[in-house]
Amino acid sequence: MNLVTFSGPPSSGKTAVILKTIEAIQQRDLKVGVVKFDCLYTNDDEVYRKAGVPVKKGLSGSLCPDHYFVSNIEEVVQWGKERELDLLITESAGLCNRCSPYIKDIKAICVIDNLSGINTPKKIGPMLKTADIVVITKGDIVSQAEREVFASRVSTVNPDAMVMNVNGLTGQGAYEFSTLLYDDQDHIETVTGKKLRFSMPSAMCSYCLGETRIGEEHQLGNVRKIELGDE
Amino acid sequence: MINKEKIKNSTVNEIIEEYPYTESFFEDQKLAVDDQDKSLREIFSELTVEEKEDVVFDIDKFASSLVSHISNMQEFLGENDSVVGKLSIMPGKDKDGKQENYSKLDIKSGEIISIVGPTGSGKSRLLADIEWTAQGDTPTDRQILINDEVPDKKWRFTGGKKLVAQLSQNMNFVMDLSVMEFLNLHAESRLIDNQEEVVERIFSEANQLAGEQFGRDTQITSLSGGQSRALMIADTAILSSSPIILIDEIENAGINREKALELLVGEEKIVLMATHDPILALMGDKRIIINNGGIKDIIETTTEEKELMKELKVLDKVLMDLRDDLRYGKNLSRISEELAAVKNA
Numbered sequence: 400m401n402l403v404t405f406s407g408p409p410s411s412g413k414t415a416v417i418l419k420t421i422e423a424i425q426q427r428d429l430k431v432g433v434v435k436f437d438c439l440y441t442n443d444d445e446v447y448r449k450a451g452v453p454v455k456k457g458l459s460g461s462l463c464p465d466h467y468f469v470s471n472i473e474e475v476v477q478w479g480k481e482r483e484l485d486l487l488i489t490e491s492a493g494l495c496n497r498c499s500p501y502i503k504d505i506k507a508i509c510v511i512d513n514l515s516g517i518n519t520p521k522k523i524g525p526m527l528k529t530a531d532i533v534v535i536t537k538g539d540i541v542s543q544a545e546r547e548v549f550a551s552r553v554s555t556v557n558p559d560a561m562v563m564n565v566n567g568l569t570g571q572g573a574y575e576f577s578t579l580l581y582d583d584q585d586h587i588e589t590v591t592g593k594k595l596r597f598s599m600p601s602a603m604c605s606y607c608l609g610e611t612r613i614g615e616e617h618q619l620g621n622v623r624k625i626e627l628g629d630e
Numbered sequence: 631m632i633n634k635e636k637i638k639n640s641t642v643n644e645i646i647e648e649y650p651y652t653e654s655f656f657e658d659q660k661l662a663v664d665d666q667d668k669s670l671r672e673i674f675s676e677l678t679v680e681e682k683e684d685v686v687f688d689i690d691k692f693a694s695s696l697v698s699h700i701s702n703m704q705e706f707l708g709e710n711d712s713v714v715g716k717l718s719i720m721p722g723k724d725k726d727g728k729q730e731n732y733s734k735l736d737i738k739s740g741e742i743i744s745i746v747g748p749t750g751s752g753k754s755r756l757l758a759d760i761e762w763t764a765q766g767d768t769p770t771d772r773q774i775l776i777n778d779e780v781p782d783k784k785w786r787f788t789g790g791k792k793l794v795a796q797l798s799q800n801m802n803f804v805m806d807l808s809v810m811e812f813l814n815l816h817a818e819s820r821l822i823d824n825q826e827e828v829v830e831r832i833f834s835e836a837n838q839l840a841g842e843q844f845g846r847d848t849q850i851t852s853l854s855g856g857q858s859r860a861l862m863i864a865d866t867a868i869l870s871s872s873p874i875i876l877i878d879e880i881e882n883a884g885i886n887r888e889k890a891l892e893l894l895v896g897e898e899k900i901v902l903m904a905t906h907d908p909i910l911a912l913m914g915d916k917r918i919i920i921n922n923g924g925i926k927d928i929i930e931t932t933t934e935e936k937e938l939m940k941e942l943k944v945l946d947k948v949l950m951d952l953r954d955d956l957r958y959g960k961n962l963s964r965i966s967e968e969l970a971a972v973k974n975a
């Protein structure tokens with residue numbers, strides 16, 4: 400089984416890109432399944448199910464979605480193996496743009512959209528910087544110039560990544576993208592023992608433990624203060 | 631190849647002096663540099679935990695990332711070495727697996743090719759084959775050659791340099807910038823030498839294409855449909871790095887379409903245009919007929935069709951004049967008895 404992790408800001412088009420890509424992969428008689436990670440709510444599992452794709456969803460609730468992801472990824476891999484998938488895709492939303500669910504030696508895809516503004520590549524941290532392939536979506540509704548500037552900014556932030564334009568509505572580019580996802584030489588039995596590419600958003604403070612009161616005396620642990628002094 | 635170890639021991643100033651375009655790299659990577667005369671090694675050894683978090687990479691990854699950036703940019707700047715003089719499409723098969731009925735389609739730079747066919751017939755697939763420089767590895771089995779050779783894989787994967795630029799119907803400007811700020815931003819990303827001159831030229835060409843003039847300080851998001859398209863076309867013709875331009879219909883409002891195409895081919899671009907409009911289709915040197923996923927025919931525009939084009943332009947002018955009359959509050963009158971006679975025949 401191959402494992403690919405997809406990540407990207409909310410509403411950037413991850414699900415649309417994955418669905419169009421799966422259509423192309425299924426034509427090669429490969430069995431694809433998806434596990435969707437989200438925070439509070441998602442109905443994307445219904446969308447996948449309608450497309451005939453085996454799917455599970457996991458909602459992190461009050462936890463950091465990245466921490467939830469890494470605590471469950473081994474079980475997810477075993478789920479995929481039981482279903483004899485050829486390709487297992489995990490999809491997680493980079494809710495704070497700091498997300499970094501990528502695992503060393505596991506293909507990592509970041510999906511971002513042209514509409515998010517040309518400074519966005521700079522605002523996204525490890526999720527963009529450590530990805531192997533960056534997929535840019537919604538290219539059909541912005542001007543050619545903006546597409547070019549956006550792609551060049553992405554390349555500046557992550558010069559090693561392959562940068563591709565995929566249209567989640569028409570599927571333009573999805574076939575080509577799909578050829579990069581599956582490698583029949585690749586067999587993942589387990590991810591136990593593998594390492595994350597970068598540490599996840601971290602915090603261990605009184606608020607993590609359920610504190611609700613505001614004020615210095617209630618702040619314990621890993622607390623960072625904003626700089627408001629005169630420059 | 632740039633030496634990674636040497637880069638680590640270079641100061642930021644030394645690196646920027648040798649590779650000026652790395653300035654934006656340092657900025658975009660959010661590396662906290664308090665003194666540009668320090669070497670990367672020194673800077674990284676002095677980063678606080680928070681700063682390390684911001685920059686994500688350790689020195690080793692940062693240096694290899696910088697090296698990749700420099701080689702990307704060197705390739706990007708050396709693009710004149712790879713001029714696309716001729717694009718060839720070798721036949722593949724249609725949706726039923728039937729071989730396409732032509733031997734080889736050559737398109738030279740400066741040529742306009744129209745693509746016609748019903749919705750869902752495979753126009754997008756053809757354009758995607760070109761963009762991907764297909765080598766029998768797409769559902770159509772087509773092969774794309776550039777200058778009669780199998781193209782370099784770089785066309786597929788690099789961020790800054792794509793083979794095909796696209797202009798489609800529902801494209802909008804989304805940035806909050808004035809016309810001049812926008813053009814300068816695009817020009818900067820292309821790292822061209824004579825920026826001011828090029829930007830001025832795009833501005834004046836765009837104004838010649840647009841039905842209604844716009845100023846340098848106009849916000850791009852408040853341009854009319856015709857003005858936006860005029861600016862996009864002039865900008866793509868003159869500043870885009872892509873040698874092939876793909877146009878999905880140009881709406882017949884607020885823009886001089888003939889001039890727009892002249893501008894594009896004048897810049898030695900290859901223009902592929904999907905359209906259902908007979909005037910646009912006949913502006914092409916040839917047209918590709920697509921059906922059921924395959925190229926059914928390639929028709930050269932005939933002399934008779936070029937004559938027809940003159941008549942079509944008259945019809946077009948008549949409609950345009952009526953539209954103007956309407957806009958300025960005039961009463962509309964009948965055009966001629968002859969036209970009515972033609973219509974009723």
